Amino acid sequence: MVISRLFYLQIVIGSQYRTKALSQTQKLEKINTHRGTIYDNFGFPLVQNQTTYTLSIYKPNLTLPLDQIISKINSVQPDFESKFEQLISKFSQNDKQKWISFPQHFDKHQYDLLSDISGIEFSQDQKRFYPENQLAKNILGLVAQDSDGKTTGYGGLEGYYNKHLEGRPGYAWQVKDAQGKSLISLSNWETNPLDGRNLHTTINRDIQYLIEKILKEGVETYNADSGLITIMQPQTGNIIAMADYTATQSATPSATANTAITSLFEPGSIFKPLVVAMALDKNAISSDYICHLCDRPLTIGQYTIENWNQETHPESPLKDIIKNSDNIGMSLIIRQLGLKSFLQYYSLLGLSNKSGIDLQGESKPISKNIWPEIDLATASFGQGIAINQIQMLTAFNTLANEGKLVSPKIVRYLSENDQTIVSKKTPSRQVFKPTTTQTVKEILKYSVENGSIARLKPKNIEACAKSGTAQVAVKGGYTDDNTVASYVGFSPCDTPKFTMIITINRPRTTPWGASSAAPLWYDLAEKLNFIL
Template identity: 30%
Template sequence: MAKQRWRTSKKGDNDARLEIFRYAILLFAGVILLKLVYIQVFQHAFYEALASGQHELFQELIPERGEIYLHDFKDETLVPIAVNQQLAFVYTDPRQIEEADDTAEALGELFGYSEEQIDALEERLDQPEDPYEPIAREVDEKTLEKILALELPGVHYVREASRLYPEPEMSGHILGFMGTNEDGSTSGKYGIEGYFDEELTGTQGYLLSERDISGRLIAVGTREYEPAQDGVDVVLTLDRTIQHKACTSLQEAMVKHGADGGSVVIVAPDTGKILAMCGAPDYDPNAYNEVDSIHVFNNPAIFEAYEPGSIFKPLTMAAAIDVGAVSPTTTFTDTGSVMVDGWNKPIGNAEGKVYGTVDMTKVLEDSINTGMIYSMRAMGMDVFVEYVKAFGFGKYTGIELETENAGTVDSLDIGAEIYSATASFGQGITVTPLQIVMAYAAIANGGVLKAPLIVDEIHYPDGTIEKRSVRDIAQVIDPKTARTISAMLVSVIEHGHGGKAAVPGYYIGGKTGTAQVAKSGSIGYEQDNTIGSFAGFGPVEDPKFAMVVRIDNPKDVVWAESTAAPLFGEIAEFLLQYFEIPPVRAIE
C-alpha cells in the first residue's frame, strides 16, 4: 500500500509540474503577443523607419528646405527662383585604400588639383586607422560618373541637397544665399533665405533607441521616432517680367554712366506690394564665395541710406499744403539765399541761381531750396518734423528682408532751425530708396501709407496657404492734398527738370534729385561724387506703380535729369505697356 501511495503521489507531482509549465508557456506567449501588439501599434513608425535602410532613414530625418517663387502675372504662374537639387558628397574610408598615391592622383586629376593639393590629399588618404576623410561636396552628376567608373577602393558618396538659383542675374539681393557656418552646417544668409531661414529649413526628425555595449538594439529599450517636417515654400510679390526689365535696365544705365552702383524699387501703390527690387552691383547666389567684398551682399534698396536731395521736396510741400500753410499758387520772393538760425552762413540754391517771385508750383519745377525753407517755416518746424516721421522716415518699414536700415532723422529732434531747413530740401537726413518709394506711393494712393509687402504667400507642407494681408500704416495727408501734389508733380515733369522721365500719351508725376554725398568721419560733402535719383508714379489719374531710381556716382554727367530721369522714363513706359494701359492724351 505504501508503495502504491508513493506512485500516486509521484504522478500527482508530475501533473502539477506539467500544469505549471503549461501556464508558464501561456504566460510567455502572452507577453510575446503583447510585445508584438505594442511594436505593431505603438512603435510602428520606429521600426518602419529602421527597416527602410540608412539612406531612406536619412531622408526621413532631414527635412527638405522650402523653395522660393515669384509671380508671372501674365501667365498666372509661379516661377521657382530658389530650388533644391541632389548633388553628391564624395568621401573616403582610408582603411579600405590600398594605394593612397594612386587614389590621390586619380581624384586630383578629376577635380583639377595642383601638385601640392594632390600631395596633401595623398597624406590624408595614407592613414590606415582613419575611417573618414571628406573629398568634395556638391559634385555634379558628370563628375560623379567619372569617379565611379574608376572603381577606386575606399571612395564613396552620398546624395545631399544643394541650393540652386536658376535666375541669379536678377535675384541675389532679394534671395540671399545658403552659407556655411563655423560648425560646418549651412543656413540662410541675407535676403529671404536669411529672414525666413527657420521657416524654410523645417523641423528635423529624430530616431532614438537604446543599444547595448555591442551596438545591438535592446529588445525592451526606449525607442522614439519623429519624422522630419519639410520647410515652407515662400511666394514673393515680385513679378518676373518687371523684375527682369528693371534689373536689366539698371545694369545698362550703370554701364552707360560708369556709375558705382544703383537701385530700382517698383511698388503697387494701392497694396504696397513690391513688384520689382534691384540693386547693383549684384552677385550670383550660386557663387557667393567669389565676391570681392562682403559689402555686396547688402541690398542697397533697403540698406544704403543716403541724403535724398530734391526728391524729398514734394514731401515737404505736401505737408505744408496739408495744413493749409501754402497752396500751389502761394508766392514768395527768392533772393538766392536765406539765413537760418543755428548756421552762420547763407543757404542758397543750386548753382547760386536767383528766381525772384515765384509760386509753390514753380518752386518744385525749378527745385528751389529757399522755397522749401519758406514752406517749412510757413507750417512750423514741429509740424514739419511730425510729417517727416508720419511718412515713415527714421524707422524700419518692416519689410521681410535681412539687413534693413532705418535711416536717420534724429537731427530734427534737436530743435535748431538749421536741421529742419536743410531737411526740407533733402539734406542732413538719410533715407533708403524703399522709404522714398513708399512715401511717393502714399501720395499716389490718396495719402494712405501702406506697409511694404515682398512676401505674398506662405505654402505649408500640409497644403495650407497663408496669404499675407495688405496693411495700412497711416493716412498721412488728405486725399485732396494728394491730388494737388500729384498735379504739381506732373508739372515738374512737363515744365521742370524731369522732362526725360515723361512718357508720351500719359500723365506721369515725379521729381529729380541730385544729392551730395556726405564725407565719412568728417563734416562736409565729397567733391565730384553725387547720387542721382528720380521718384514718381503713374498714370497720375489712376496710379498703377510708384518707382524710385537711384544712380550712384555717375562719371559722365552730374545731374539726375540726365541719369536717373531717363531710366525712370524707360521703365515707366514699359510698365504702362505691360499693364495694357491705353494713352489718355495725344502723342506728338
C-alpha cells in the same frame, strides 16, 4: 585577485565599457530636410534645391589599392586629387584611420559612375540652385555654413525667413554592424524630417531682369560708383523688382548687402513734394500759395540759402516752386509748417524707423534731437536727413496712393505641402488727406510736362515725378563733385500702375538727377506701362 579585478571591471568602470560598446553598435543619424523654394510672382522658382552627393572612403571595404580608387575619383572630378592631396596622404599613411569624408559635392552623373566601387560610400545632400543664375541676388541672399558648421541663410529673404525655410531635421537611432552599416532591429527608431516652407514673392522676374540690365548700363554710361532701382505696386506695397549694381572699379559688392535697405542717403530735392504735402495737409499753406520772398537768397543766421543755379524766381506759385526746384521757396514753406508738425508727418511717413520690409539687414535711419532753424530749412530740400531708398520710395508712394502709407513687402504668402499656411498682410495708415495728394499730383504733373524733364517723357505716358540731386557730406562738409542723383515718381498719375525710384551714386559724366536718373526712369516707365 581575479574576483577583485572582475568587480572593478563590471561594477566600478562597467558603465564606461557599456557606453563605449553601445556607441560602437548603435548610432544616431541626422536626416536632413529640404530647404524651402523661393518663387517669383508667377510661380517660377528663383531658388530651389539641387541634390548633391558627398563622398567617403571606408578602407576595410576596398577591393582595390587606395591610389587606384583616388585615380578613378579623379577621372570623374579632375581637380579632386590635387585639391585634397594632404588629406589623402594622411589617410593613406594612417593605418588606424579607417574612414574619411571629403567636403566636395558630386552630381548625379558622377555619383552613378562611382557608386558601385567597393569602399566608396555616398551621403545625399542638398545645395541651393539658382535657375536664373545671378538674377535678384540682392533680394534672395545666400545660404552658407555658420561658425558651427550649420547651414543657414544670410541676407535678403534667405536670412529674414531662415527659420521658415530651413524646416526641421529628423533623426534615426539604428543598430549597426562592424562595418558601420545599419541592421534591422526592434530598437531602431526614427522621427521624420519636416521640410522647409516655400516663399511666394511679389517679384516679377521679367521686370527684375529688365531693371538689372538697364541699371548696369546706366551706371556704366554715367561713370558712376553704383546705382539702385526699386519698383513698388502703389496700392499694396508689393515690391515688383529691386536692383542694386556696383561698378567693379569703385568697390567690391558684398555677397549679401542690398544697399536699397542698408545704405542711408540724403534724398535731396525728391523730398520736396512730401514737404509740400505736409504743409497743404496741415493748412499751413493753401494751394494758391505765392512765394513773395523768392526774389532773393534767404539768410538764416550765418548761412545763406540759394538755388542750385543761383537764380531766383520772384512771386513763384506753388507749382513753379516744385518745377524750378526752388530751395528758397521750400525753406519758407517749411518755416510756415513748423518743426513740430514736420516731425509729426516725418514719423507718420515711417522715416523715423525702419520700413519693416521683409529682408534681412535693413539700416535704421539717423535721428536728430536738436533742430536749429537752418537744419529745418535744409530738410525742406532733402539735405541734413538720412534715410534708405526703400523708405523714400514708401513715403513718396503715399502721394500715389491717396495719402495712405503701405508697408513694403516681398513675400505674399508662405506654403507647406501645396497649402497656404501664412498669408502676409500689408499694414497701412492714412498720412495725408486724398484732397492733399490730388493737389500734389497736379503740381507734379505740371512740373513734368513744363519743366526741363518734358523732353525726356515719352508722349504716350503720363507721369507724376520729381528729380533730385543731393550733395554727399564728407568730413562735415559738402563737395560739388560727389552727388547722389535720383528720380522718383509714379505712372499714370491717377490709379498708377507703379511707383519707382532710381538712385545713381556719384555719376561723373553729369552730376544731376534730371540728366542721369531721369532718362533711365522714363526708359523703364515706357516699358512698364506696357508690361503691367
